[in-house]
Amino acid sequence: MFSTNGNNTPRIGFYVCHCGHNIASLVDVEEVRKYVATLPGVVVSRDYKYMCSDPGQELIQQDIKENKLNRIVVASCSPLLHEHTFRVATEKAGLNPYFFHMVNIRENVSWVLDNREIATEKSKDLARAAIRRVFFHKPLEKKTVPINPAVLIVGGGIAGIQAALTIANAGKKVYLVERDATIGGHMAMFDKTFPTLDCAACILTPKMSAVKSHPNITLWTYSEVEKIDGFVGDYHVKVKRKPRYVIEDLCVGCMDCIEACIYKEAKYPDEFNQGLSKRKPIYIPFPQATPMVVLFDPETCIDFKSHRCKKTCIEACDRDAIDLKQVATYENINVGTVILSTGFQTYDAKLSPQYGYGKFPNVYTSLEVERLVNASGPTGGEVITRDGKRPKSVGIIHCVGSRDEKSHKWCSRVCCMYSLKLAHLIKEHTGAEVYNFYIDMRTPGKGYEEFYDKLMNEGVHFVRGRVAEVTDWAIIPEEEQKLTIRVEDTLIGVVRRIPVDMVVLAVGMEPKDDASEIRRLFNISCSNEGFFLERHPKLAPVNTFTDGIFIAGACQGPRDIPDTVAQAGAAAAECLSLISAGSIELEPNTASIIEKYCSGCKSCIPLCPYTAISFKEDIKKAYINEALCKGCGTCVAACPSGSILQNLFEDDQIFSEIDGLLKFAGIEPEKKEVLHA
């Protein structure tokens, strides 16, 4: 009755998992087990509390040996979660792992339905389809590809730096590509880090120098990944090195050219200081920039606009490092794995106009205040407002662009803590009265709650309530010349007006504007918010759905420095584990041509995005290079003569699944002897 493709008669073992209560609470697993036992080919049918556990796997292995099973079907969670687990178990018992098939009755059944009878019926249908399908399963050879030991890291913030150093210290080659002129990312802008209040520069800059001087790290700043193709183990990357109009190898960072610029005064907003200070058209982002190389801003340099500058900068450089005719260059590299650590951007406070950012000069974003309190910042660490005064009272507004239906729904996780830190620093620098306006204080982390306690004892004021508005409209004399924060204090149930000299907006973290383009470039997914999507939130938090591409840091979601560093270490470990293994097993789901049926129509050839299909002129047949095939199956579906076969997704297998779901829904079950448990 059934074709077994030359294999001996199928002896199927079926196992339905309770998954604790996850499945068993809605699906009558015993009923499913009993039903499947009646299906043709089934020799063993069992249910067990946790199939993925060691005893569960042993159950399968024992049955394979004792009952000579040659097909295994497990009905449990999603194959994306445990298919590999069960394949390994199957293989350990001496059976080819591709004789295993998985039925998803958790994510597809018990978690999305609410009726026991219906859920049980659906589980039976899915199980029946799988039983029909495994008749057509074939033993397959595993496909392995070697891993190129070089790693590409995109983004040189603390995540990229940490990952680069970890991998380089393990003796492997790293290419670190950073878009800006210096590495360091957001962390380089901070003065102190919470909750320990250690100086950010003191812990970051040694790492930055280590990256620059490490023999295993090639650092390309002011560069972007232009193109990437290939697959895990063998990615081909094209990196664009944008012109900085200074030859990096010659510049020693003496800054004589900056001194010599015909602009005697700096007059353009300094990006690193959030526009709170000025720079010249030729500049260094900040004193500890790595690499310590100047760069030109062609937008503001006179020579780029009029070509009539005296070029005093070139005269000043005794190393002839300035090259105003520099053009972008391209580097082509081959790597085996990639870590994306492209970071975040802060919420644009102008999008919440009720807080007056951009309208009232004394409303600041938290990032601006980070620079203000920084000893190497625009004011040398003095907290002075834009109108030149030392504030006597400061209001910090939490959750700007976080936990808000109108902007972003998510909690940015770091704002409560950095607001506490800024409150402490502002109080320390100015002695001002500091008010924190919060919705909830969120301080989960080692030493975080203690830090909050400390701040309360320092006399910082906490007002619970979302601020309604910041206004300069004074209604009592005390509010003249001040910014008034109007808020409902939800702890005492009154609307308060609190006049302050300075307002700090604790802006949240959001995905970078171009996160979506980066994601497409690297062929990974984004979650709804736009952050990069991890393969599994708990079990594979730094993996993506594309093998060999890992994510670390705030590009995956809002997180603080300790979590970012931990994640960077995890991503580095994932790369090293692949490198150390030397090769990776790929799904053997590639396609191949059945030559005797191929009519040589060539319709498949243009369909393949990997140019894996060629035409053998001598025999007038198509040929698939399985090393290039990624196993999408598009050619298989298009072949008019059915002469292409995709391993694991053969026509017969899918047709039998369809039939199993539908045609055999009402057939009389067979009465036979089957092992139950």
Add this chain to the structure above:
Amino acid sequence: MHNIEKKWEPKIIAFFCNWCTYTAADLAGVSRLKYAPNVRVIRIMCSGRVDPQFIMQALASGADGVLIGGCHPGDCHYSEGNYKMLRRFRLLQRVFKSMGIDEKRCRLEWISASEGDKVKTVINDMVEQIQKLGPLALPERMADLDKEIEEIEKEISKEEVVEHA
């Protein structure tokens, strides 16, 4: 005419691509979103793998509708498999029209890995639509046709017998 049970529920076969829509369906599960139970999912690597024969076979075997889920345009894990599916889908819709099968019975949706809620809305919406359309009942109709043909053949052979007599 047909022997349709009193409480008829649509049967829908879905082909979900491994990378986007199947993952989204997992996400719907993890998020405990409740949706209509009528859909049975078959996992494939790419929506480009969906052979029109799969769809035909599903309908011929008693499905009332077929749903195909793939990655959004530009997001395909294999670059462009979803476009290939789209092309086939458009052709197939015309075939369905000529066969008198309502186009709504076959649906192609782009659902990314993060759109668990879209899995829910699409499935619920499709089930509702097909409930309105009623059963397709191709196997029963085919059986009826077969019976008719058999009877006609009988008639013809009778007449032939009479003529010869």
